[in-house]
Amino acid sequence: MLKRNAFLLGTAITASLLLTACGGGQDRQVIQNKGSDTLVNVAQAWAEAYQKVDPATVVAVSGGGSGTGIAALINGTVDIANASRAMKDKEIKLARDGGHDPIEHIVGYDALAVYLHADNPLTDISIEQLAQIYGDGGTFLKWTDLGVEVPGCKDQEIVVISRQNNSGTFAYFRKTILGKGDFRLGTRDMHGSKDVVDLVENTACAIGYSGLAYATDHLKLACISQQTGGECTSPSVATASDRSYPIARPLFMYTSGEPTGYVGEYLNWIKSNEGQCIILKKGYAPATDVSCD
Amino acid sequence: MTTKRNAESVAAAADFDKLNRDWYIDKAVQVLVFLGGISAIIFIIGIFVFITKEGMGFILGDFSFTEFFFSQNWRPTSENKATYGILALIAGTASVTGLAMLIAIPFSLGTAIFIAEFATGRTREFLKITVELLAAIPSVVWGFIGLALMNPLIIDIFDVPVGLNVLNAGIILGLMAAPIMTSIAEDALKAVPDRYREAAEAMGATRWQVIYKVVLPAAKNGLLGAVLLGVGRGFGETMAVLMATGHAINIPGSVFDSVRALTATIAAELGETAVGSPHYQALFTIGISLFVITFIINLIADLVIRDVRKG
Numbered sequence: 001m002l003k004r005n006a007f008l009l010g011t012a013i014t015a016s017l018l019l020t021a022c023g024g025g026q027d028r029q030v031i032q033n034k035g036s037d038t039l040v041n042v043a044q045a046w047a048e049a050y051q052k053v054d055p056a057t058v059v060a061v062s063g064g065g066s067g068t069g070i071a072a073l074i075n076g077t078v079d080i081a082n083a084s085r086a087m088k089d090k091e092i093k094l095a096r097d098g099g100h101d102p103i104e105h106i107v108g109y110d111a112l113a114v115y116l117h118a119d120n121p122l123t124d125i126s127i128e129q130l131a132q133i134y135g136d137g138g139t140f141l142k143w144t145d146l147g148v149e150v151p152g153c154k155d156q157e158i159v160v161i162s163r164q165n166n167s168g169t170f171a172y173f174r175k176t177i178l179g180k181g182d183f184r185l186g187t188r189d190m191h192g193s194k195d196v197v198d199l200v201e202n203t204a205c206a207i208g209y210s211g212l213a214y215a216t217d218h219l220k221l222a223c224i225s226q227q228t229g230g231e232c233t234s235p236s237v238a239t240a241s242d243r244s245y246p247i248a249r250p251l252f253m254y255t256s257g258e259p260t261g262y263v264g265e266y267l268n269w270i271k272s273n274e275g276q277c278i279i280l281k282k283g284y285a286p287a288t289d290v291s292c293d
Numbered sequence: 294m295t296t297k298r299n300a301e302s303v304a305a306a307a308d309f310d311k312l313n314r315d316w317y318i319d320k321a322v323q324v325l326v327f328l329g330g331i332s333a334i335i336f337i338i339g340i341f342v343f344i345t346k347e348g349m350g351f352i353l354g355d356f357s358f359t360e361f362f363f364s365q366n367w368r369p370t371s372e373n374k375a376t377y378g379i380l381a382l383i384a385g386t387a388s389v390t391g392l393a394m395l396i397a398i399p400f401s402l403g404t405a406i407f408i409a410e411f412a413t414g415r416t417r418e419f420l421k422i423t424v425e426l427l428a429a430i431p432s433v434v435w436g437f438i439g440l441a442l443m444n445p446l447i448i449d450i451f452d453v454p455v456g457l458n459v460l461n462a463g464i465i466l467g468l469m470a471a472p473i474m475t476s477i478a479e480d481a482l483k484a485v486p487d488r489y490r491e492a493a494e495a496m497g498a499t500r501w502q503v504i505y506k507v508v509l510p511a512a513k514n515g516l517l518g519a520v521l522l523g524v525g526r527g528f529g530e531t532m533a534v535l536m537a538t539g540h541a542i543n544i545p546g547s548v549f550d551s552v553r554a555l556t557a558t559i560a561a562e563l564g565e566t567a568v569g570s571p572h573y574q575a576l577f578t579i580g581i582s583l584f585v586i587t588f589i590i591n592l593i594a595d596l597v598i599r600d601v602r603k604g
Contacts, residue, residue, distance in 0.1 A: 067565035091567075159454050164540075165370045166565040166572075180372045185365065185381070186543040188457065188551055191535065191561050202445055205454040 029262045031059045035069020035082030036168060037192065038110060038211055039251055042282045043082055046270055049278055053269060057262050066168040073254055076100055079263050081254040084110065084168035100256035107270055109285035111212040111240035112173055112247040114222040115200045122148045124223035124232040127177060127246060133158055133207060134173075136182040143205070152204040161196050161208035162187035169193065172249045173209050209247075212240070213283030240285035251284065344580045351377075351574030361578070367542050367558070369572040377575045379582075384544045385459075385552030389534060390527035392463030392548060393470055397523055401471045402516065405478035410504055421479075428472035432532040439465045439537030453549045457539035460548040465537050466530055470523040477522055477598070481515020482508060514597045521594035525587050531556040555579050 033043055040063035047059035069081035074095045087102055095102045132140040142156040163170040190196045193210040200206040201218050212235050224246050225232035239245035259267050269275050277292035364378025408420050439461050447456035485508050493507045539551025559576050566573040
C-alpha cells in the first residue's frame with residue numbers, strides 16, 4: 001500500500017513538472033490543423049501568434065497538400081483542414097456519409113502569378129495566349145509566336161513549367177486557363193511552388209505559375225489580360241483582394257460542422273483584423289478589409 | 294559460475310530428449326531463427342499481395358492493355374476523360390537507365406580491375422572504403438546535386454534551354470549505380486583462380502593480356518551480374534530521378550530532352566490521391582509493373598552470379 005502511494009506521488013510530481021515545463025496550462029486544448037502546402041506557412045504563423053492570444057490552446061500544423069487535409073477531415077482526424085481549392089461534391093458526400101458536415105471558411109485570397117525569366121522582354125500576356133502555351137493542341141511553341149525574342153534562350157523554345165497533377169494549384173490554373181481542357185504533354189511538372197520559381201529563375205526560356213507569395217526579385221511577373229491586347233492587371237495583394245486580377249483563388253479552411261468552443265474562437269481570431277494582418281504579411285490577400293500597421 | 298553452467302550443459306546434453314526447460318528454449322530458438330531466415334520471403338510475398346490488391350480494381354476496371362502500355366497520354370486527373378498511358382514513362386525510365394549504364398559500366402569495370410588486379414596494400418584498402426562510402430550517399434543528396442549543380446552546368450556547356458534532362462539524370466544515376474557494380478565486379482574478378490593468371494604469365498603474356506584474354510573472359514558471368522544489378526538499381530531509383538529528369542511526359546529524341554520516370558510518377562502523385570480512386574489504383578498498377586521488371590532483372594542477375602560461384 002505504501003509502495004503504491006509512493007508510486008502515485010511520483011507520477012503526480014512528474015506530471016506537474018512536465019506541465020510546468022510546457023507552459024503550465026491546466027486545460028490545454030490541441031487543435032489539429034492539416035492540409036494545403038500553399039497555406040502551411042500562414043497556418044504556422046497563425047498558430048505561433050495565437051499562443052500569445054490564448055496560451056491554453058495549442059495548434060498543431062502540418063502540410064501534405066489540400067487533398068491530404070480534406071482526406072483527414074473526411075476521416076475525422078483533424079479539427080481544421082486547409083485547402084487551396086474547394087472541396088469536390090464527391091468529397092463532401094464522403095464526409096457527410098462519415099458523419100462530418102464540412103463547413104467552408106474563406107480565410108484569404110492567393111494570386112497565381114505567371115513567372116518569367118528576368119531577361120524575358122515580355123511584359124503582359126493574355127489568358128488566350130496562356131491557353132495556346134499550356135493547352136493540349138496549343139500552337140505557341142516558341143517565344144517568337146508571342147512576338148518577342150528572349151535573349152539567352154536557345155531556339156526561342158518555350159520551356160513550359162507546371163505542377164504535379166494532383167496539386168490544388170495545378171487544378172485551379174487548368175480550370176481558369178483551359179476550362180475543361182487538358183494541359184499539353186511534355187510540361188515540366190515540378191513538385192512544389194518553390195521548385196517552379198527556382199527553375200524559372202535559372203532558365204531563360206521558361207514560363208511557370210505559382211502563388212504570388214513565392215515571388216523574388218530575380219523574376220518577372222507577367223501582367224495578365226483577358227483578351228490579347230486588352231487592358232492587363234498585375235498580380236498584387238490589392239488586385240487579388242478586389243478580384244480584378246483574373247487568376248486569384250480563395251483559400252479555405254474546412255471544419256466539421258459549425259465550429260464551436262476553442263476551434264470556433266481560433267477561426268474567429270483568424271478572420272479578425274489581427275489574423276488577417278498576418279496572412280497579408282505572408283504575401284496573400286486578406287479575405288476582409290483590414291488595417292495593419 | 295562457469296562450473297555451474299558447464300554442469301548444466303552436460304546435464305542438458307545427457308537428457309536431450311526430455312521435455313525440460315532447455316528443450317523448450319532450444320525449440321523456441323530454432324523457430325525464431327527459422328522465422329528470421331524466411332522473413333525475407335514472407336515480406337516479399339506480403340508486398341506483392343498488397344500492391345496487387347491495391348491495383349487490382351484498376352486492372353479489372355478502367356484498365357486497357359493497349360492504352361496502358363502503348364499510349365503516352367498520362368492524364369489521370371483530366372476533367373474530360375482520364376487516360377492512363379505509361380509508354381512515355383517507360384521510355385523515360387529506360388533512357389535514363391540506359392545512359393546511366395553507358396556511364397557506369399566503364400567506370401565501375403575500370404575501378405574493379407584496378408582494385409582486384411593492380412592495387413595493393415594501403416591503396417587497395419583506401420579505394421575499397423571510398424567506393425563503399427560513395428554507395429552510402431543518400432539519393433536525395435544526389436538529386437540535389439542534379440538540380441542545383443548539374444542543371445546550370447549543362448545549360449552553360451551544351452547551350453540547351455533546360456539542364457534537367459536525360460543527360461543530367463543519367464550521369465547522376467550512373468554515379469549512384471557505380472559503387473555497387475564495382476563491388477560485385479571486384480568479387481567476380483577475385484573469384485577467378487590464381488592458377489589461370491599464373492598459367493597465362495608462364496606462357497609469356499603481358500599484364501594487360503592476362504586481364505584482357507584470361508581474367509575478363511573467366512569472370513564474364515559475374516561481370517554481367519554486376520551490370521544487371523546496376524540496371525535494377527537504375528529502374529528502382531526514385532528521388533534523384535524525380536529531381537534531375539525535369540519530370541516531363543515526353544518520349545526523348547535526344548539526351549537533352551526532359552523525361553519522367555515510372556518511380557518518380559508514383560512518388561509525386563500518390564501522396565495526394567484519394568485512396569481507392571482509379572488514379573490511385575493506376576499508380577499501384579505501375580508499381581506492379583515495376584516490381585515485375587526489377588524482379589526479373591534481379592532474378593537473371595542472381596542466376597548468372599550463382600553460375601559463376603559454382604564454376
